Amino acid sequence: MTIQTYALIDNLPPPVTSGSGIQSFTDAMTGEVWIAKNGVYGGAWRKARDVVHFHTYRAAAYNLPTASAVIVFDTPWHDTWGFSAGSNYQFTAWIPGFYRVFSYLEVSVAAAGTYIQMNLMQNNATNWSSDNYFTSRASGGLCARTQALMYLSIGDLVNLHAYQPQGYPCIVSGSPPPCHLEVSYLGTG
Amino acid sequence: MTIQAYTGAELNILPPPVTTGGIQSFLDLYRELWIAKPGVNGGNWRKARDVLHASVYRNAALVAPTANSVFPADTVIRDPYGIWVGSPTYAFVLPVAGSVSGAVYPASWWRFAFHWVLQSATSPNYVGCQIFQNGSGVTQDNMIMNQTSAGNCSARTQYMGLGSANDTFQAYYSSSVASLNVYTGPSINTFSCAFMGLFFG
Numbered sequence: 001m002t003i004q005t006y007a008l009i010d011n012l013p014p015p016v017t018s019g020s021g022i023q024s025f026t027d028a029m030t031g032e033v034w035i036a037k038n039g040v041y042g043g044a045w046r047k048a049r050d051v052v053h054f055h056t057y058r059a060a061a062y063n064l065p066t067a068s069a070v071i072v073f074d075t076p077w078h079d080t081w082g083f084s085a086g087s088n089y090q091f092t093a094w095i096p097g098f099y100r101v102f103s104y105l106e107v108s109v110a111a112a113g114t115y116i117q118m119n120l121m122q123n124n125a126t127n128w129s130s131d132n133y134f135t136s137r138a139s140g141g142l143c144a145r146t147q148a149l150m151y152l153s154i155g156d157l158v159n160l161h162a163y164q165p166q167g168y169p170c171i172v173s174g175s176p177p178p179c180h181l182e183v184s185y186l187g188t189g
Numbered sequence: 190m191t192i193q194a195y196t197g198a199e200l201n202i203l204p205p206p207v208t209t210g211g212i213q214s215f216l217d218l219y220r221e222l223w224i225a226k227p228g229v230n231g232g233n234w235r236k237a238r239d240v241l242h243a244s245v246y247r248n249a250a251l252v253a254p255t256a257n258s259v260f261p262a263d264t265v266i267r268d269p270y271g272i273w274v275g276s277p278t279y280a281f282v283l284p285v286a287g288s289v290s291g292a293v294y295p296a297s298w299w300r301f302a303f304h305w306v307l308q309s310a311t312s313p314n315y316v317g318c319q320i321f322q323n324g325s326g327v328t329q330d331n332m333i334m335n336q337t338s339a340g341n342c343s344a345r346t347q348y349m350g351l352g353s354a355n356d357t358f359q360a361y362y363s364s365s366v367a368s369l370n371v372y373t374g375p376s377i378n379t380f381s382c383a384f385m386g387l388f389f390g
Contacts, residue, residue, distance in 0.1 A: 051386065053349065
């Protein structure tokens with residue numbers, strides 16, 4: 001009699017070795033969503049919930065717009081998969097699902113009585129959050145933050161729109177610099 | 190002929206429960222990170238993303254400092270694997286090598302959040318809060334109190350970034366006005382951490 005041995009169940013597709021862009025696969029047995037990309041970890045599949053996290057910040061001198069406009073981040077941080085897109089380094093969703101999104105801005109004010117308005121947006125068109133922070137101080141930092149649980153489809157963009165009436169400069173010192181946008185994939189929804 | 194029944198043991202690829210040592214980890218072939226610790230859940234393996242969460246708060250009376258200082262949380266809400274280190278460090282210490290360090294998985298995504306409230310008896314005032322990783326600030330935030338009468342002033346900050354084994358994460362706080370009390374209690378101030386996933390860097 002022979003003793004039968006079992007190979008571990010591995011129903012993932014082979015590593016991705018051609019093409020561009022991020023590909024996804026849903027494991028029918030567990031429902032887990034995996035992603036792979038040619039040239040990233042040899043094209044091997046990784047769990048989306050492990051690796052779909054994104055953090056981009058502003059490192060170069062930058063004044064906030066005085067009317068609502070997209071905020072131009074300039075440095076994606078540990079963006080192994082290339083989730084950042086376009087000149088604004090916004091986030092691109094390669095898989096559909098729920099995402100937790102947060103953003104923070106801070107400027108140095110030079111006069112009392114001003115504010116920051118900020119909105120998280122989908123495809124530069126749909127608001128998912130709206131926050132406004134005011135200061136009565138004539139100096140120092142004015143901090144603002146906003147967050148949302150967003151449901152995104154493939155190809156959707158996430159970015160921050162904001163303004164500050166006087167167009168004061170963002171704080172860009174620090175490691176990492178404080179003004180940033182972060183996105184985490186939570187699940188399929 | 191008998192029909193063989195399967196118990197599921199054939200698919201159990203985890204090591205046996207641990208009975209000695211500290212937090213231990215195991216990366217299965219499906220790239221799920223599991224952890225185990227003697228005395229926690231019977232030493233059985235649990236998915237890191239399920240159990241590596243912890244939250245603490247300050248319960249005892251506390252006066253806010255004017256200099257940026259470590260927030261001395263003194264009470265654990267939930268910390269099943271003991272990653273919170275209290276006095277005098279007051280830090281979350283990421284699980285030891287083998288769980289989120291090493292050649293295969295040198296770092297992981299973590300999320301930290303800190304929120305506290307000052308009982309402000311004077312105005313104007315502002316309060317600061319930060320999260321530090323290994324002694325350096327990785328976030329900053331403050332809240333300004335504009336009202337002219339007494340009230341509370343709250344501040345919060347959060348961080349979603351990479352951490353490696355033995356990294357320390359601390360909450361820092363300050364008030365621009367001296368000798369004011371912190372609003373203490375579990376629903377008023379919290380410092381929390383959550384494992385978000387492997388970076389596979």
